[in-house]
Amino acid sequence: MATRLKDIAADLGVSVVTVSKVLRNHSDISEETRERVMKRIRELNYQPNLAARALVTGRSSTIGLIVPDLVHPFFAEVAKGITRLLREQGYVLMISSSEENAAIERHEIEHMLARRVDALLLASVQSDAAAFRFLENHKTPLILLDRRVPGFTSNFIGVDDEDAGRLAADHLVAQGCQRIACIRGPEVSTAIGRVAGYKKALAAHGIKPNPAYVITGRTADDAADRSGYDAMQHLLALSPRPDGVFCFNDPVAMGAMQAVIDAGLRVPEDVAVVGCGNIHYAALLRVPLTSVDQSSAILGENAARLALSLVGLKKPTPPRTVLLESSLVARASTLRRKD
Amino acid sequence: MATRLKDIAADLGVSVVTVSKVLRNHSDISEETRERVMKRIRELNYQPNLAARALVTGRSSTIGLIVPDLVHPFFAEVAKGITRLLREQGYVLMISSSEENAAIERHEIEHMLARRVDALLLASVQSDAAAFRFLENHKTPLILLDRRVPGFTSNFIGVDDEDAGRLAADHLVAQGCQRIACIRGPEVSTAIGRVAGYKKALAAHGIKPNPAYVITGRTADDAADRSGYDAMQHLLALSPRPDGVFCFNDPVAMGAMQAVIDAGLRVPEDVAVVGCGNIHYAALLRVPLTSVDQSSAILGENAARLALSLVGLKKPTPPRTVLLESSLVARASTLRRKD
DNA sequence: TTGAAAGCGGTACCAA
DNA sequence: TTGGTACCGCTTTCAA
Secondary structure, eight states: OOOOOHHHHHHHHHHHHHHHHHHTTOOOSOOHHHHHHHHHHHTTTTTHHHHHHHHHSSOSSEEEESSSSSHHHHHHHHHHHHHHHHHTTEEEEEEEEEETHHHHHHHHHHHHHHTOEEEEEOOOOOOOGGGGGGGOOOSSSSSSOOOOOTTTTOEEEEEHHHHHHHHHHHHHHTTSSEEEEEEEEEESEEEEHHHHHHHHHHHHTTTOOGGEEEOOOOOOSSSSHHHHHHHHHHHHSSSSOOOOEEEHHHHHHHHHHHHHHHHTTTTTTTTTEEEEOGGGGEEEEEEOOOOOOOOOHHHHHHHHHHHHTTTTTTTTOOOOOEEEOEEEEEOOOOOOOOO | OOOHHHHHHHHHOOOOOHHHHHHOOOOOOHHHHHHHHHHHHHHOOOOOHHHHHHHSSOOOOEEEEEEOSSSSHHHHHHHHHHHHHHHHOOOOEEEETTTTTTTHHHHHHHHHHTTSSSSEEEOOSSSSSGGGGTTOOOSEEEEEOOOTTTTOOOOOEEHHHHHHHHHHHHHHHHHTTSSEEEESSSSSHHHHHHHHHHHHHHHHHOOOOOGGEEEEEOOSSSOOHHHHHHHHHHHHHHSOOOOOEEESHHHHHHHHHHHHHTTTTTTTTTTTEEEEOOOGGGGGGGGGEEEEEHHHHHHHHHHHHHHHHHHSSSSSOOEEEEEEEOOEEEOOOOOOOOO
């Protein structure tokens, strides 16, 4: 079949150990031997069997990533950032989707660990730490991505969600909105943080909160837009109806805008809409969407970097937290003409 | 560290072979032994070391996927379909992006093969078969996805591109367009097929082709929309300018629509636009986009199924081709009011 | 500088 | 039905 170390060694009349050392630029090799071996390696286009190497070294040169939805542009962009960095390091990405389902997530985590990934990146859908107990004294580095899990401390990389919520609400206030609603996400840290930021911002502006204006979208697998649509229909039925809405993420915001338009109202004149995530296509929507940017690709690269730095550390290191700043990108969905 | 077969065997006073057999439901095991072993396996939450298994069996239970761009919704949807099917089979997906770059793609192919993926799914950016010579007598099943490579025969799964082009052009004609342009993609089979279909459709309607109306967008890594924008600007500068455009894919179409709007013209009244791929967000764009649906998730599932069916076949099988039908989804970007 | 030997954690084959 | 043994392809250790 494929060429093995042994074949090269036999061809050249040296030992497998010698070839192996050349392969890994070991110093104890004469220049001449190195040359001969390298030449043969190139001729045969030799590729070491990484499974064998993984078995003996205990390292797979593989990073695992589990996200709720591959199609969600935010996670797709994060994944892209990760692969870019890993490629440079000879690492490879094992990817999997939990479909926003805690049981599937659990199953995938175990599967990834059985595969002996060197580190696991996880944008979790779990809402509490109980599901993670089984992970606590596992030696594989785990990095929570984007979403934290209350009560479970681990490495984390994401954005400052409270800040994101505040940016969005501040912006809506600045655009003259008076009745600012929020379509929040499920009970995960991102949703909780963003809502908290939203509330603080309103308070800071002396706007008294209206509980009816905070509504939770259906937990939305691949139909976040659908969920946003339905939630917005509810909000529009209120009296008085909101004139500004902060949405948990961009797909929700897209659905929400659609609902406003379908109701015969205008974005942003009747209802201004802010999303979160600033996905690539936000600018191309029916009404270009104002969104809180989460620098997803950079997040991905940093996540990969963090993962690699954790690989092969002997002593367990204290969990690290990396928070990226978010910023608001204003577009037509909130920019009202002065009237 | 982690539990091994050996540990379980020692605990129970049986041999590793016995445990191994239980693990794989080998028949030669007494019910009683099986029970005892299973019990202990559960207690310890034993996970076999897949690297070791891969080494001896030569199978990694891993499928490789290389796409030009992870963020492109079409490929993201395909990837999602693949992971869904693989999960059910205990397989895992190794993913990587070629960033629309042939050299990176080549590198990633070699890397995946070195990892001993059981099959490789590839949406290639190569425009000719030369780059694939090195693959020809490789035993790992290769499945070209979406894009074929001229002169290189292999397994293929995708849609009938000529049909897609024809559907789009027919539709534009039916909407009353007279001067139908095409923003085509790079020299890959999908672009070639779609252009061919477009031309045949025009011919069938007795419309004489205008070469100036067929324009190639910059090969667009993650900026297909940008590329569509620029191409459309060119088209709009022509005299007479086109009144209908078939775009190579949805992101290109999104950019093209933007260009029309920025030029102060209307979609579809002045220029009707059709995309290809029917990505999830097509309906939520500034002008909801008419698009040729490529059933991407189903494509992904079928690709995974095809890949698995090819794994472990002793004799090389003749290459299989799976063509899915496409259909057109008409939306506002082409539907003109009767006037 | 080089290489012999001993595994890494499983599976396959065949004998008991 | 059970298990001894060889071995998958590589790295590690240590002696030559």
